Amino acid sequence: DTEVTQTPKHLVMGMTNKKSLKCEQHMGHRAMYWYKQKAKKPPELMFVYSYEKLSINESVPSRFSPECPNSSLLNLHLHALQPEDSALYLCASSQGDQVAYEQYFGPGTRLTVT
Amino acid sequence: DAKTTQPNSMESNEEEPVHLPCNHSTISGTDYIHWYRQLPSQGPEYVIHGLTSNVNNRMASLAIAEDRKSSTLILHRATLRDAAVYYCILRRSYNNNDMRFGAGTRLTVKP
Numbered sequence: 001d002t003e004v005t006q007t008p009k010h011l012v013m014g015m016t017n018k019k020s021l022k023c024e025q026h027m028g029h030r031a032m033y034w035y036k037q038k039a040k041k042p043p044e045l046m047f048v049y050s051y052e053k054l055s056i057n058e059s060v061p062s063r064f065s066p067e068c069p070n071s072s073l074l075n076l077h078l079h080a081l082q083p084e085d086s087a088l089y090l091c092a093s094s095q096g097d098q099v100a101y102e103q104y105f106g107p108g109t110r111l112t113v114t
Numbered sequence: 115d116a117k118t119t120q121p122n123s124m125e126s127n128e129e130e131p132v133h134l135p136c137n138h139s140t141i142s143g144t145d146y147i148h149w150y151r152q153l154p155s156q157g158p159e160y161v162i163h164g165l166t167s168n169v170n171n172r173m174a175s176l177a178i179a180e181d182r183k184s185s186t187l188i189l190h191r192a193t194l195r196d197a198a199v200y201y202c203i204l205r206r207s208y209n210n211n212d213m214r215f216g217a218g219t220r221l222t223v224k225p
Contacts, residue, residue, distance in 0.1 A: 004157075033213075042199075042201060042215035042216060042217060042218055043158065043215050044214075044215070045212065045213065045214060048212070056212060090157050090158070092157070092158075099146050099205045099206070099207045100146070100163070102148075102160035102163070103150075103158075103160065103213065104159075104160070105156075105157030105158045105159065106157050107155075107156060107157050108157055
């Protein structure tokens, strides 16, 4: 099973809402990632978890809060978002933190903030 | 961070080879060259990677210049399914989790 699953596929939320994005993999991977992708732009790295510890936070606003409850699961908690946060949020995982390991991406959650 | 430069777009005919170039003139000795592609409405997928020598796998070949300042991704027989945005990415061997995408090349395959 080389699949990364993300739920929900689509999410519409108001600026005062609190919601969460979920990502799951069962490949035994120990590194997991969140990326943000705006329309017609490349993905931008947001957060990296390595062995369930946050190892990279790309100066992302605090209204985005990542969580890695276990090695298979990655959440992104959203609170008080702005319309400009509307984007495709991609989750990825890799076997470990060596450069030779490829990243496997999920299909993404398309988020619209109204 | 070392940067990559790719053409914005390229076109190819179905069943013909495609050569996708990437310039990385500021590459350092510890940078690996990775290629990913993103098909419409999907997340990116890994294609191939290399350090100094040319590499082949079931999807593509990677040709790396002797001075490593450029590389070329080769699709041997393009199919309609290969239409995607192709990203050339440099990854530092000591900063392994850090993968930063450039603008990429949008490949169109004509039947």
